[in-house]
Amino acid sequence: MSPHLSSLLENMTAFIVIQSYVNYTIKEEFESNINDATSKKGEYRDLIEKIFPKAGIDNYNRFLNYQCRNAIQTIHTELENYLFKCFRDIIIKYPRHIEEKQVKIKTLINFGLNTKKVIEYKVEKYLNELLNKPYKEIFNFSNIKFGLKFKIDEIDLEVLFKFKQIRNLYAHQNGIVDKTFLNKLKDLGYKEGDVVDLTLDKINDYSQVVHNIAIQFDNCFINKYPEFAI
DSSP states (O other), rough: OOOHHHHHHHHHHHHHHHHHHIIIITHHHHHGGGGGGGGHHHHHHHHHHOOSSSOOHHHHHHHHHHHHHHHHHHHHHHHHHHHHHHHHHHHOGGGGGGGOOOOOOOHHTTTTTTTTHHHHHHHHHHHHHHHHHHHHHHHHHHHHHHOOOOOHHHHHHHHHHHHHHHHHHHHHHBBBBBBHHHOOOHHHHHHHOBOOOHHHHHHHHHHHHHHHHHHHHHHHHHHHGGOOOO
């Protein structure tokens, strides 16, 4: 196992545990009068009361939607951070993988002629451009360029693609469907102006796919580059 997978699993587990507690334990408190909070849940009372002065199921549903929006952003970020760190390790140790033929003098001056910092900067820029591409291209690239024989299931690939588009929609359009979204995902039954529905079940499905892909990818990563194992 790589340290990056360990970090991803720890972060996602902690996030899911906290979400589960809030969504299933605190729900009872939202559905009843906030002043009837039990001592067990009292530590959350002040926070909830500030956010929702008149607690009820409508407010809980709004809070649930916020949780789902936060979750899709977090899961997406965890996967991309994981891939970024794996690829960065490979390139830093084996710089032949990056086809950089020249470095501008301005870049050298900006980093105080520190070669290590210049390399890190170029690698970060290189990988950020890579990770903006569709996942299929990213994994094909890792196969060809880094020799990682990772074969992702087509169904899982479709799930990643779908949730990346939904994540982008919430990040830039507040979840409101536009033409760009419809051009990429035509079979979800939405029309322009609709708000994409997010539920805990959908988030859990997404989380499970990311969890499985990260473990499978990490096996390929460590088999190819055992020096990065912990």
